[in-house]
Amino acid sequence: MNSEINRYIAVSTKIETKDLDWEEAKRVGLTDDERFVLTYFSDIESQTIRYLRTLLQMRIALRPSVAAFLTTWNYEEFFHGYELANLLAVCGHPLEDDRVERVQKRARVNEWLEAMFAPLLSRIFASQFPAVYLSFGAIQEMTTLRGYEHLRNYTQNPVLRTLCDRIAKQERRHFAWYFNHARELLEQSQGARLLARKLLEFNWVPVGAGVKTPAEVTRLFTILFPGQSGHKLVHEVDTKMGTLPGLEGIRLMEPYFARVGAL
Ligand SMILES: [Fe+2]
Ligand SMILES: [Fe+2]
Incomplete structure (x- = not known):
């Protein structure tokens, strides 16, 4: 088996939670803002499987190293959502039992369009489309990672802090995988570079925007990245994405959050 696969398997795990002091988590509780953020995060983590479904329709998913990553990645993401929901419940704010289905139903038109068009586009542009999808993955993983890092710094709840640290460690690996593989595929094809740029500029929305309202x-965004930290974040993410081949100078986060009045 190749060493890349061995590496994923060696590091992939469900985040550890048995050692956490849940009584203390309950005693400290959650603020209204934290409750909102955790519900949002739990909802989008639980929707990862939708993204996987699209990826699995691409030939690239059958490459053994990609298949190994996608399998371990989805396993890890599932437990992020699961453990955040668990923390909400411990602190007296359980999510509804049918939460995942309810959120699924809120998927907006663009998500349905994506579900319909992504397979079509991926057949028409079979050799270019994986680069596009992995570029989308890279920006979503990076913003998610920064979200957990900021939540970790501002929460007073020690269990939430530890959960954020453990989840962020995995998000860092996810981001690295998407980013590095997107770069590799973008380097190989001018068509992929053109398509990635056009589709990101035309179609990209922040994590969760497909199932959450703009408000x-x-x-x-304003809870996690108030004031200057919001400006810093959008600049950092756009700059990083702009280092990918074909995406030089791209601006995604900054115009989006300026438009919705968050900056
Ligand atoms: Fe996650
Ligand atoms: Fe992730």
């Missing part, structure tokens, strides 16, 4: 997306 919810804005609220999440």
Whole structure:
């Protein structure tokens, strides 16, 4: 088996939670803002499987190293959502039992369009489309990672802090995988570079925007990245994405959050 696969398997795990002091978590509780953020995060983590479904329709998913990553990645993401929901419940704010289905139903038109068009586009542009999808993955993983890092710094709840640290460690690996593989594929094809740029500029929305209202997306952003940290974040993410081949100078985060009035 190749060493890349061995590496994923060696590091992939469900985040550890048995050692956490849940009584202390309950005693400290959650603020209204934290409750909002955790519900949002739990909802989007639980929707990862939708993204996987699209990826699995691409030939690239059958490459053994990609298949190994996608399997371990989805396993890890599932437990992020699961453990955040668990923390909400411990602190007296359980999510509804049918939460995942309810959120699924809120998927907006663009999500349905994506579900319909992504397979079509991926057949028409079979060799270019994986680069596009992995570029989308890279920006979503990076913003998610920064979200957990900021939540970790501002929460007073020790269990939430530890959960954020453990989740962020995995998000860092996810981001690295998407980013590095997107770069590799973008380097190989001019068509992929053109398509990635066009589709990102035309179609990209922040994590969760497909199932959350614009007001919810804005609220999440301003809780996690108030004031100057918001400016810093959008600049950092856009700059990083701009280092990918074909995406030089791209601006995604900054115009979006300026438009919704969050900056
Ligand atoms: Fe996650
Ligand atoms: Fe992730």
